[in-house]
Amino acid sequence: MYQIPRAEWYDLTRATNWTYSYVTEDEMFPEEMSGARGIPIEEWETYDEPYKVSYPEYVAIQREKDAGAYSVKAALERDAYVDRADPGWISTMIAHYGAIAVNEYAASLAEGRMARFAKAPGNRNMATFGTLDENRHGQIQLFFPHANIKRSRQWDWAHKAMHTNDWASIAARAFFDDIMLCRDAVAVSIMLTFGFETGFTNMQFLGLAADASEAGDHTFASLISSVQTDEARHAQQGGPSLKILIANGHKEEAQKLVDVSIWRAWKLFSVLTGPIMDYYTPLEHRSQSFKEFMVEWIIIQFERQLADLGLDAPWFWDDLVNDLDVTHHGMHLGVWYWRPTVWWNPAAGASPEDREWLEEKYPGWNKTWGKCWDVITDNLNNGREDLTLPETLPYVCNMCQLPIVGTPGNEWNVQDFPLEFEGRLYHFGSKADRWCFEQDPERYKEHQNLIDRFLAGEIQPADLPGALAYMGLGPGEMGKDAHDYAWAEAFKKQAEVA
Amino acid sequence: MSNLNDAYKQNKVGPIFNGGDVAQAAIEAAEWDNPDKEITIDDKGAYVRISAEQEMIITRESMEEALGRDFQMNEIEIHLGSMAGQIEVTPEQIRFFFEKTL
Ligand SMILES: [Fe+2]
Ligand SMILES: [Fe+2]
Numbered sequence: 001m002y003q004i005p006r007a008e009w010y011d012l013t014r015a016t017n018w019t020y021s022y023v024t025e026d027e028m029f030p031e032e033m034s035g036a037r038g039i040p041i042e043e044w045e046t047y048d049e050p051y052k053v054s055y056p057e058y059v060a061i062q063r064e065k066d067a068g069a070y071s072v073k074a075a076l077e078r079d080a081y082v083d084r085a086d087p088g089w090i091s092t093m094i095a096h097y098g099a100i101a102v103n104e105y106a107a108s109l110a111e112g113r114m115a116r117f118a119k120a121p122g123n124r125n126m127a128t129f130g131t132l133d134e135n136r137h138g139q140i141q142l143f144f145p146h147a148n149i150k151r152s153r154q155w156d157w158a159h160k161a162m163h164t165n166d167w168a169s170i171a172a173r174a175f176f177d178d179i180m181l182c183r184d185a186v187a188v189s190i191m192l193t194f195g196f197e198t199g200f201t202n203m204q205f206l207g208l209a210a211d212a213s214e215a216g217d218h219t220f221a222s223l224i225s226s227v228q229t230d231e232a233r234h235a236q237q238g239g240p241s242l243k244i245l246i247a248n249g250h251k252e253e254a255q256k257l258v259d260v261s262i263w264r265a266w267k268l269f270s271v272l273t274g275p276i277m278d279y280y281t282p283l284e285h286r287s288q289s290f291k292e293f294m295v296e297w298i299i300i301q302f303e304r305q306l307a308d309l310g311l312d313a314p315w316f317w318d319d320l321v322n323d324l325d326v327t328h329h330g331m332h333l334g335v336w337y338w339r340p341t342v343w344w345n346p347a348a349g350a351s352p353e354d355r356e357w358l359e360e361k362y363p364g365w366n367k368t369w370g371k372c373w374d375v376i377t378d379n380l381n382n383g384r385e386d387l388t389l390p391e392t393l394p395y396v397c398n399m400c401q402l403p404i405v406g407t408p409g410n411e412w413n414v415q416d417f418p419l420e421f422e423g424r425l426y427h428f429g430s431k432a433d434r435w436c437f438e439q440d441p442e443r444y445k446e447h448q449n450l451i452d453r454f455l456a457g458e459i460q461p462a463d464l465p466g467a468l469a470y471m472g473l474g475p476g477e478m479g480k481d482a483h484d485y486a487w488a489e490a491f492k493k494q495a496e497v498a
Numbered sequence: 499m500s501n502l503n504d505a506y507k508q509n510k511v512g513p514i515f516n517g518g519d520v521a522q523a524a525i526e527a528a529e530w531d532n533p534d535k536e537i538t539i540d541d542k543g544a545y546v547r548i549s550a551e552q553e554m555i556i557t558r559e560s561m562e563e564a565l566g567r568d569f570q571m572n573e574i575e576i577h578l579g580s581m582a583g584q585i586e587v588t589p590e591q592i593r594f595f596f597e598k599t600l
Binding site for chain 1: 516579589
């Protein structure tokens with residue numbers, strides 16, 4: 001049977017805007033949902049998606065992708081990799097699934113918003129496939145960890161995490177809800193598909209896959225890199241929106257949407273991906289440092305793309321570049337110290353060899369972060385584990401919901417960036433976090449961070465056990481040191497030899 | 499990496515594949531389809547980055563030649579994890595490019 005080639009009919013079939021007679025255009029595409037920003041619908045009809053796909057093509061290709069990932073899983077299942085993997089790597093997977101899997105479902109809703117409400121027919125078409133993509137990502141990343149629930153209750157957090165008030169879940173939700181669920185279709189295309197997916201998902205789904213394959217975890221490597229092939233396609237939805245906004249005099253707003261998305265993504269990745277890449281992944285399997293991955297994917301590749309589309313580097317670019325040496329080390333120290341409050345077992349990554357690597361990748365690490373780890377190591381080796389465990393909660397930022405961190409050592413520089421708004425005092429961890437708030441205070445002003453809730457008496461009893469219960473962490477779920485302090489032992493032996 | 503703030507001021511474009519025979523074929527095809535360009539390969543194990551300055555074209559014809567089988571251009575998506583530059587896909591070719599030169 002002769003089939004007319006797609007190129008000959010695609011443009012005609014996706015021209016699905018029509019003239020409404022029963023409703024007005026505003027009823028059809030309410031501004032809160034569509035976000036056309038006064039740009040006429042004819043302009044949105046010029047939206048030209050770089051990736052054109054028909055439904056039969058989509059199904060055939062997705063089937064092939066799934067067959068690839070599932071067959072690797074099936075082939076390696078009996079190998080029981082998980083039983084012999086380094087505990088640091090196990091923590092990497094458990095942290096990843098909890099932070100990501102259910103948010104993929106949320107992304108499906110965000111795609112659904114574009115599929116229904118974008119005034120650009122091309123956007124609606126691509127988002128229909130995007131909706132299906134994200135459903136696949138949710139399912140596959142719940143199914144793979146499910147096989148491991150018999151090994152530890154922590155694996156169950158792939159599904160559970162986003163349904164709790166764990167601090168890390170609050171932080172992840174605050175970000176994803178902001179860019180995916182509480183924005184109009186045009187903002188979603190820019191903040192989610194452009195800001196987040198052409199940029200940061202590469203870190204978590206390709207950068208981390210490089211570490212996974214180094215670690216011999218081919219199941220995880222093929223799973224997450226397969227997910228990213230969908231991202232590479234549906235991430236292309238933001239570019240055409242940006243071009244239309246810029247061509248119609250909305251560059252400033254486009255820039256703002258991108259900048260907020262980048263900054264917020266950066267903060268989340270500094271607590272999730274940073275510790276995973278530089279501390280949890282066993283030293284011999286680290287293919288690059290977190291900073292090197294950030295430079296490759298964000299500082300070079302993503303920023304170059306931004307420039308090509310006619311946008312400027314975000315105003316906080318210098319701060320971001322400087323923070324590549326700082327933020328995630330502080331986040332890691334905090335996550336490890338407050339380890340009972342997370343659903344994975346943080347690996348300290350602070351053995352003598354680890355520290356040599358950290359000093360090489362981040363010159364000055366030993367005289368700053370290293371000093372804190374010296375104290376922790378001494379306490380552990382002197383039988384004082386109690387001094388390495390938390391009794392209170394850290395102060396967290398009202399934007400990123402993460403601890404306010406700075407560089408320890410002689411130049412201790414932690415700084416609060418406060419703001420009083422409508423009589424309430426907010427605290428932020430950086431100038432850029434405060435700036436995000438100032439762009440749209442109505443959006444953020446009601447939110448209570450974990451400490452606000454604690455101070456408001458929502459967490460009872462008002463102590464650490466009360467907080468752990470509030471976060472939904474039961475026995476067997478709370479994190480502990482991934483290697484039972486074996487890394488600290490090594491310093492004891494060193495001292496004995498000397 | 500002396501000045502990271504300006505590190506993006508370069509013009510390398512091209513696909514990043516998560517492996518598969520398509521990645522190997524694309525390396526060959528990129529050489530054939532861009533005869534005046536230097537094609538660089540950065541293999542990170544889980545992904546391989548294929549780059550050229552400013553513009554890179556990969557045609558369906560070259561992919562078929564390299565793979566020794568039929569190939570539809572959009573099959574490239576199966577292993578295309580990411581890309582540097584903007585893209586334009588037609589049934590006969592995929593093009594990675596930057597509009598501006600920095
Ligand atoms: Fe996804
Ligand atoms: Fe996505």
